Amino acid sequence: MAIREILEVPDPRLKAVSEPVTTFDDELRTLVDDMFETMYEAPGIGLAAIQVGVPLRVLVIDLQPDDPDAEPEVCNHGGHEHTHQPTKKEPRLFINPEILDPSDEHSVYNEGCLSVPEIYAEVERPARCRVRWQDLDGKTHEEDLEGLMATCLQHEMDHLEGILFIDHLSRLKRNMALKKLDKLRKAA
Numbered sequence: 001m002a003i004r005e006i007l008e009v010p011d012p013r014l015k016a017v018s019e020p021v022t023t024f025d026d027e028l029r030t031l032v033d034d035m036f037e038t039m040y041e042a043p044g045i046g047l048a049a050i051q052v053g054v055p056l057r058v059l060v061i062d063l064q065p066d067d068p069d070a071e072p073e074v075c076n077h078g079g080h081e082h083t084h085q086p087t088k089k090e091p092r093l094f095i096n097p098e099i100l101d102p103s104d105e106h107s108v109y110n111e112g113c114l115s116v117p118e119i120y121a122e123v124e125r126p127a128r129c130r131v132r133w134q135d136l137d138g139k140t141h142e143e144d145l146e147g148l149m150a151t152c153l154q155h156e157m158d159h160l161e162g163i164l165f166i167d168h169l170s171r172l173k174r175n176m177a178l179k180k181l182d183k184l185r186k187a188a
């Protein structure tokens with residue numbers, strides 16, 4: 001397992017359209033393991049393979065409900081000391097996902113993205129959808145999603161098409177977000 005580098009805007013690879021997975025082999029298993037480790041370490045609630053530079057239709061999600069009463073745990077993996085909130089992990093893997101039946105009803109969520117660090121903006125998306133996907137054995141599954149899971153899945157599906165959440169904003173808001181990111185980077 002390894003933590004991989006997360007690409008950030010304006011890396012042109014984030015605009016690539018990812019290719020379907022056709023080979024369910026050990027290389028894919030390693031990619032998935034590394035994606036989970038990278039997402040948990042970031043930390044984020046989702047990650048698309050293209051965010052670690054691999055243009056394949058693979059997503060990982062864990063909404064990680066934090067237990068506010070739990071003691072934080074000090075860790076030293078990845079070479080630097082940091083703390084983890086103990087959480088009940090709920091890792092979800094989606095290979096070759098497709099969205100079916102998006103609801104007419106929309107919901108708005110204040111989204112962020114590991115590839116657009118420290119920028120948040122409200123994005124409107126269908127409130128519910130059905131998703132069809134494959135697992136590591138190539139077996140097909142379907143499930144109805146709602147709430148943050150539906151929002152996150154749609155955010156990750158966008159990455160597979162080379163779309164970022166800031167692409168859903170007006171040009172003015174997008175430019176403001178990118179300027180803010182520039183400023184934050186210069187200050188760091």
Ligand code: GNR
Binds near residue numbers: 113
């Ligand atoms: O960590 C993340 N949080 C988040 C919040 C609201 C909507 C979507 C997300 S996904 C994001 C991680 C990420 O960039 N996935 O691509």
Ligand code: NI
Binds near residue numbers: 112113115159
């Ligand atoms: Ni993202």
